[in-house]
Amino acid sequence: MTLTSPSLRGGISPDFGFWRRGFWIAVALLSSLTATAAEPRTGDIAGRYAILRAEDRDTGCMLTLEARPAQGGNKAQLAPACRDNGVVIFDPVAWSLERGRLALTARKGHKTFFEHHPDGVWRRDAKEGKALSLRRM
Numbered sequence: 272m273t274l275t276s277p278s279l280r281g282g283i284s285p286d287f288g289f290w291r292r293g294f295w296i297a298v299a300l301l302s303s304l305t306a307t308a309a310e311p312r313t314g315d316i317a318g319r320y321a322i323l324r325a326e327d328r329d330t331g332c333m334l335t336l337e338a339r340p341a342q343g344g345n346k347a348q349l350a351p352a353c354r355d356n357g358v359v360i361f362d363p364v365a366w367s368l369e370r371g372r373l374a375l376t377a378r379k380g381h382k383t384f385f386e387h388h389p390d391g392v393w394r395r396d397a398k399e400g401k402a403l404s405l406r407r408m
Contacts, residue, residue: 284383296376303334311387313338313368318407322358323392325402330355334405341365343376373405 317338322330332353337346344367353359361383365376373385373393385393385405393405 311368311371311373316366316368316373317345319406320393320405321367322353322355323402323404323406324355327392327404327406330358332358333408336366343367343380344374360404 284361286348315398317336320336322332322334324330330353332355333350335348335350337348339346340362341347343365345365347363347366351360360363361375362378363375364378367374367376369384371387373387374382375385376382381401383403385395385403391407395403
């Protein structure tokens with residue numbers, strides 16, 4: 272049967288519902304693919320980062336995020352030369368990705384979360400305390 276068949280009402284195929292469902296399935300698949308592609312991956316995050324405070328002021332501290340397993344995620348290591356008291360007390364030892372956010376785990380077990388911004392900087396939520404950011408070196 273063709274679309275020009277006189278038996279078809281308005282020239283629409285009887286399988287139009289099939290095509291409509293297929294369209295929405297394709298839309299759902301494409302949106303899930305783009306959402307997945309936008310989320311950072313462990314291998315993309317591993318590396319060395321400068322730790323920044325308010326207004327992106329460099330603290331002189333460096334944090335290394337490794338793609339190597341550690342208790343509570345992957346290994347994180349603060350450079351010994353860090354003199355920012357808050358960062359030294361927090362002392363991150365592990366990191367992980369949780370729902371697209373970077374989670375740093377302190378030696379004592381508590382976590383702080385960072386959101387990835389278009390400028391490439393990971394920024395801690397302002398509700399969690401003083402401004403803190405990570406910029407790849």
